[in-house]
Structure formats: C-alpha cells, structure tokens
C-alpha cells in the first residue's frame with residue numbers, strides 16, 4: 001500500500017478534531033431546510049369555475065415557489081441525502097450497485113414514452129423491448145416463461161403465490177393451505193404468503209445456517225402449497241442441499257419458489273431453473289442495476305417453468321408473424337398491476353443486460369463475491385457463517401448493531417443492514433457489490449474497525465457528521481405528525 | 491487465469507494487481523474457488539448475450555424503440571400524458587435522489603424524507619384526509635390495499651366489496667387478486683349514463699358490505715355529481731367509502747373529506763410522469779382513525795439530538811420487515827422517486843397552476859366534444875354529464891374502423907364500444923386538437 005491514506009476511514013476525525021467528512025446541512029430557524037410551504041404559500045379560492053359550485057372544492061392552499069426557489073429547495077434536499085454516487089453503500093440484501101448513467105438517457109427517449117392503450121401495431125418497439133427482456137431473463141434464470149408485470153420484488157412474490165394457488169386449484173388441490181418460509185427470510189416472503197391467504201410455516205435453520213432438512217421433512221405435508229427460498233440465503237450461504245430440498249417439496253406436491261434478491265451472487269454460475277425451482281422473481285433494481293430512487297420504483301419480473309406458464313398474469317407479450325403481440329395465458333391469474341408494471345425501470349434493466357452481456361454479468365458476480373470475501377477478511381467483527389458469497393453477516397457482538405450503523409455514518413460510509421437476519425446476534429449484513437475497488441473496501445473495513453473500538457458513549461452519541469443527529473424514533477411514533485398540517489396544528 | 495472474465499463488467503474497478511492482492515487476502519487461488527455451488531447445479535452454459543459498448547447499447551435500444559409510431563395520443567382511461575416541465579427531470583435526476591435506498595438511516599437521508607413528507611402533505615391538502623402514505627405501486631394496487639384495509643377496520647362481519655360496472659379491467663382484476671386470499675368477494679353495481687346509479691346502489695348494499703368504491707372522474711371521463719349521497723349510502727351500510735381520483739382532478743373537484751370518503755386511491759403520477767406505458771404512482775390517503783392499519787411507508791416529523799426538527803420513517807411496526815405475516819401489506823420497494831417527481835411538479839405549478847390545469851381539463855374536453863358533435867356522423871358526448879379531460883363519442887360507422895383510419899393519420903383514440911370512441915385532451919396541444927378534428931372529419 002503506497003498511499004498513506006488507504007486504510008483510513010474516510011471521515012475519521014484527526015487528533016485536532018477536524019473531520020474529513022461532513023454531510024451538507026442547511027440550518028434555519030431550528031430546522032434543516034424549511035418546508036416549501038413554510039417559505040412561501042398561497043391559498044387560491046376556486047372562482048370562474050367551469051363547473052357549478054357544488055361540484056368543486058372551495059380553495060387550494062399550497063406552496064407557490066418561483067422556479068429558482070424551487071430548484072434551490074430540491075437541490076439542498078438532494079445534498080442532504082447519501083446515495084450510491086456519494087460513496088460505498090454496502091447494504092446487505094439490497095445490492096446497491098452503481099446505476100449506469102446511460103440507462104437514464106435510454107429511458108428518457110421520447111419514443112419510450114407511450115400510452116399503454118396504444119394498439120400493438122403502433123408500439124412494436126415497446127413490445128419488442130419487453131419480449132427481448134423476457135427472453136434474456138428467462139435465459140439468466142433458466143426459466144421457460146417470464147412476466148414483467150410485477151412492479152417490485154414483493155409484487156413478484158405475490159404473483160408467484162397467486163400462480164401457485166391457481167395451479168393447485170387447477171389440479172383439484174386448492175385446499176393446500178401452507179407456505180413454508182425459513183426463519184431467516186425477508187419480511188416480504190411472510191407478508192406475501194399471508195396476503196395470499198396462506199398459513200405461514202416458519203422453518204428453523206440448521207446450525208450451519210441453512211435449511212434444516214429434518215425440520216423441512218417434518219413440516220411438509222399434503223397441506224404444503226410452496227416453499228419460498230432465497231439462494232444464496234440471507235446469510236450469503238448457498239443452500240447446498242437444494243436438489244434434495246426440491247425433491248422433497250415436489251414429492252409433497254408443493255412448488256419451489258425462488259426469491260431472486262440474491263441473484264447477483266450467481267450470474268453465470270448457477271440458475272434457479274437448474275436447481276429445481278418452479279417459479280422465481282428477479283429484483284431488477286438489485287441485480288440489474290436500476291436505481292432504487294429512495295425506495296422505488298423497482299420491478300419484480302417473475303419466471304416460471306412451462307407447466308406454470310398458463311397461469312401467469314395477463315397480458316403477456318410474444319413474438320407473432322415477425323412482430324409482437326399481447327395475449328392472455330389460458331388460465332391467467334389476471335392482473336397484479338393496472339398495466340404492464342414499471343416500464344421505465346424495465347427499459348433500463350434491458351439496457352443494462354444488453355450492455356454487460358454474458359461476460360459482464362458473470363464478472364459482476366465474480367467480483368461481488370470476491371469483494372464480500374475480501375471485506376470480511378479485513379474486518380474485526382466476527383462472521384459466524386460461511387462460506388458466503390456476495391454478502392456476509394457479521395456480528396457486532398457486545399455492541400448494538402443499530403448504534404454501530406449510526407457511528408459508521410460518521411466515517412462517511414453507508415452502514416450495512418442491521419439486526420437481520422436474527423440468527424446472527426446484532427447482525428451487520430454486508431454486501432459491497434462488485435463496484436467497489438480494493439481501496440474503497442479498505443476504507444470501509446477501516447470504518448468497521450474504527451467503530452469496533454468505539455465505546456458505548458461514542459456509539460450512543462452517533463451520528464455527529466450527518467445532516468441530522470440521532471433522531472428520536474419513539475416520539476415520532478407516539479405523536480405522529482405526517483403532514484405540514486399536523487405540524488401547524490400543534 | 492484467476493477466474494475473472496477478460497470482457498468483465500465495465501462498472502467493476504478492479505485492476506490485475508488489486509485482484510491478486512485480494513485473492514491472497516482471502517486465501518483463494520481463483521475466484522471460482524469462492525463459489526460454494528455443488529457441481530450438480532453449476533451452470534456451465536452461456537446465456538448467449540453479447541456485450542456491447544455504451545454507444546452500441548444506446549443505439550440498440552433507440553433503434554428498437556423507433557419502431558413505435560409517432561402518434562398524437564388522445565388516450566386516457568386512467569393513464570395520462572400531461573406535459574412535465576423540465577425542472578422535474580433535472581431535479582429528480584440529481585443522483586442522490588436517484589441512487590439512494592429507502593431511508594432506514596434517516597440521519598443521512600433527511601432530504602428525501604422531507605421530500606416525501608412534502609408529498610404526503612400535498613395529498614393531505616388535496617384530499618382533506620389526515621393521513622397519506624408515501625406511495626403504493628399504482629392505482630390498481632392501491633385499490634386492492636384499500637379493500638384489505640376495509641376488511642381489517644370493519645368491526646362487524648361482512649365480505650362484499652362493491653365496484654362500479656364501469657371500471658378498468660386492470661383495476662378490477664388487480665383488486666380480485668388482492669382479495670383472493672381473504673373471504674372478500676368483488677361485485678359490481680350498476681351505472682346509469684356513465685356515473686353511479688344511486689338507486690341501484692342503495693338497493694344492492696346490505697350489512698354484509700364492507701366497501702363501496704366509486705371514481706371521480708369516472709373511467710369514461712364523467713364527473714360524479716352525487717358523491718355525497720354515495721358516501722351517505724355507504725355509511726348507512728357501515729361500509730368504507732373508497733374514492734378513486736387523482737391530484738389534478740382534486741385541484742378542482744370536491745374535496746374527498748367533504749363528501750364522506752374514508753379512503754382515497756388513484757394514480758398520483760398524472761403529475762410528475764409523462765405517458766410511461768402504464769407506470770404510475772399509487773395514491774393512498776385515509777382518515778387518522780385508520781392510521782395503524784395503513785399499508786406502506788409513512789414519513790413523520792420528530793426531533794434529533796440537537797432538538798431540531800427532523801424526519802423519519804415511522805409507525806414501522808405496521809410493515810413487513812417488522813410484523814412479517816401480520817403486516818398491513820407486503821409492500822417494501824414502492825414508488826418513492828415518482829412521488830418526489832409528483833411533489834416537484836405540483837410545486838412547479840403552484841395552486842394557481844394546478845387549478846388552471848384542472849379547469850382546462852374540463853373546458854377543453856367540453857369544447858372538443860362540441861366540435862366532434864358538430865361533425866356529420868358523430869355525436870358527443872354520449873353521456874349527458876359534465877366531463878373531465880375525456881369523453882365518449884358515438885360514431886355512426888364501426889368505431890374500430892374509424893380508430894384504424896385515425897391511426898393511419900397519426901392519432902390514437904380508444905375504442906370503447908362498437909360505435910363508441912373515447913377521446914382525451916390531457917397533454918394534447920391545441921394545434922394537435924385542431925388537426926385531430928380535421929382528421930376525424932375526414933374519416934367519419
């Protein structure tokens with residue numbers, strides 16, 4: 001290491017108390033940047049209405065900034081946000097990889113902006129993008145048919161669960177009432193199964209952190225509709241017994257669902273279809289680099305084996321007579337979205353996959369896995385389970401993982417996901433993705449290691465260098481103030 | 491080779507030297523050795539996807555999308571292509587907005603939380619209801635969530651959800667999927683002349699009814715004139731009254747709180763997104779009394795350790811990551827960035843601009859209907875109602891043939907009946923409307 005600063009956390013205060021990292025902060029009258037409505041608002045009465053008075057509202061009171069004021073307001077707000085473009089963002093399970101800029105330009109093409117009710121003949125381009133993306137995802141997942149309609153991962157899970165229900169119903173087995181989910185799975189799996197009307201059977205992990213085959217065997221029955229699995233699981237571990245698991249679930253008459261949140265570990269190495277999964281979702285806002293946008297929009301396409309294709313949502317896209325058309329699968333579950341999902345996200349995903357190709361995709365996984373392993377090797381926190389792939393779950397030990405996260409913010413990096421999965425106490429679920437260089441990983445490791453030495457007092461006082469200091473969650477929940485109206489009522 | 495592809499990811503910054511150092515550190519000879527994937531399920535094949543340069547990729551997508559015909563869209567029925575000012579794109583595309591995740595670390599994401607708080611506030615002002623979440627996927631899924639909320643807040647038993655017979659297929663079918671796992675059943679009530687048939691509705695509702703859904707404007711563009719009565723009928727049956735609408739309509743039409751709405755759903759991206767092939771933003775607002783049953787994320791105000799006001803996601807015990815199978819919804823990733831766009835667009839318009847846009851949605855639809863009506867072979871509007879941004883026109887010839895002819899002339903309209911077209915003015919410029927009337931006259 002030639003450079004002295006390598007291995008120093010970005011924002012670590014030097015002995016004189018100066019810091020190299022401070023997030024932007026605009027303090028005015030006791031707030032960080034006033035609300036627009038506090039700067040400037042107008043109450044406009046409705047008059048000269050083309051409608052009779054009893055069909056209209058009386059007035060509308062809203063902020064009324066000039067365009068320059070508006071631009072400054074939102075520019076300041078943007079500066080009070082940490083994004084992937086700000087620095088490392090190793091948020092486990094979220095695959096916060098760089099979102100290539102050119103995909104924004106592709107999605108902004110005027111020809112991309114069409115109405116969903118257009119005739120198929122007049123939007124052959126849009127349908128071709130959709131058909132090609134379906135095909136690419138099918139190849140990547142080893143699936144026979146793909147729908148692009150679900151607008152997020154959880155919506156994809158919902159499609160999977162509804163497809164499973166329709167399939168069992170179709171086979172006269174509609175009374176299968178249970179969905180099995182490992183204890184360490186993501187919350188959406190449980191919530192989705194419940195939304196679909198299923199009883200959730202939560203499976204313990206074995207001591208290696210993987211599905212406990214005996215517990216699975218004991219839980220499977222003629223009531224089993226499906227098993228939902230993430231692979232690698234949320235500890236980053238590959239479910240080595242996947243073939244056996246698939247056999248057991250299938251023998252019981254259930255379907256095997258793949259939660260695609262962790263697909264970034266397997267590109268070019270393994271495909272859910274080959275492992276025996278019947279239905280899966282892809283998180284394109286994770287694996288295929290579409291921006292998370294502060295929480296969404298994403299897209300959660302669903303792939304299925306051919307036996308389940310007749311149940312997919314309608315409409316679907318297919319090639320026909322040298323062109324493309326929409327059609328309804330024979331036993332379709334109907335719609336899960338008003339139209340065809342988050343089109344602008346899908347077109348970005350298509351561009352990303354087309355840019356990377358086989359080599360780029362496989363290399364992404366290779367480097368994502370190498371980065372996770374390298375980072376884990378450089379931190380002092382214990383990583384109880386392995387061998388892991390694109391992510392690892394460290395334990396903060398005696399420290400509170402949530403405090404550790406707050407303190408990491410002071411070092412100019414985004415912290416890992418905390419306190420989940422619960423199988424690791426004080427979990428620090430860490431996923432650096434392929435986009436970080438060794439130098440950045442060293443900085444991240446230095447941040448982890450610096451925090452590992454911090455005492456309780458320091459941890460509890462953190463963060464200090466972010467826009468806001470530690471926020472009082474209890475009073476936010478106890479006295480919910482959810483709009484500017486609520487603030488004014490005080 | 492150490493297992494790393496020659497044609498690697500253009501976004502992974504590793505050099506040969508650092509790769510070797512990293513492999514050394516993890517005590518692996520190759521990257522492949524790090525994959526704990528049993529031989530039997532290893533994938534040795536190729537996807538067969540060629541890598542491209544950025545420039546080639548842009549060309550590829552552009553050349554495919556160029557196969558879309560460039561038509562003037564007079565299309566609506568739930569998805570609208572209003573003009574979106576440049577300032578919306580430029581601000582929303584600032585990369586901190588675009589590339590951040592959900593605000594689970596509020597101290598370092600105050601800016602986005604405040605933007606979402608301002609979005610929620612916008613909806614509170616427009617609806618008059620006290621609580622708005624910071625987004626559902628779209629109008630259809632928001633409707634589905636409203637039904638499950640109705641089920642949860644209802645004290646008496648009951649299972650019937652009523653929707654108008656005039657409802658988009660996408661919304662109705664999505665709702666059916668959302669309730670498929672419950673004992674709720676979706677049934678329709680009759681419409682008369684494009685709006686709710688109030689007498690029929692009154693006859694239909696009973697004590698088993700948990701929810702009544704109506705839209706204003708309706709899918710046929712008509713303005714519902716008896717909303718207060720519909721609200722009263724629903725209240726009499728002890729059912730939740732759910733209203734479907736959108737922020738532009740709400741800038742002028744009756745405030746939902748004033749007509750007894752318990753929940754408001756709809757597509758808020760009429761502000762913020764151009765026509766986006768159906769991508770939307772699920773609006774969801776409700777009364778404070780149902781706060782603990784609200785689906786999705788909520789941003790609230792609190793204080794930080796310095797005593798300054800600060801924002802945070804709140805009441806998260808409703809959500810799937812905490813409550814799992816007992817969560818109010820399975821939603822996680824939502825449409826936050828679209829909500830940001832909507833808030834910016836609304837602020838760019840200001841209240842005057844929003845009201846003006848709404849008024850023009852009425853007057854322009856009305857005047858286009860008059861001009862269509864004046865043509866030989868057409869009558870408009872079909873419904874003897876007031877209209878918002880769109881209306882149904884009768885044509886003497888088969889509507890499909892007329893629509894095909896119009897498409898050849900560069901215009902897209904809806905075919906909604908054998909002799910019925912639906913025509914929408916949203917986002918269409920005056921000169922384009924002129925040209926459309928001429929084209930329609932030519933093909934009638």
Ligand SMILES: Cc1ncc(COP(=O)(O)O)c(C=O)c1O
Nearest residue numbers: 093152153154186188261822823
């Ligand atoms: C393992 C796992 N499954 C499912 C999901 C849900 O996906 P989405 O947020 O796109 O709905 C997530 C998202 O964080 C996840 O990490």
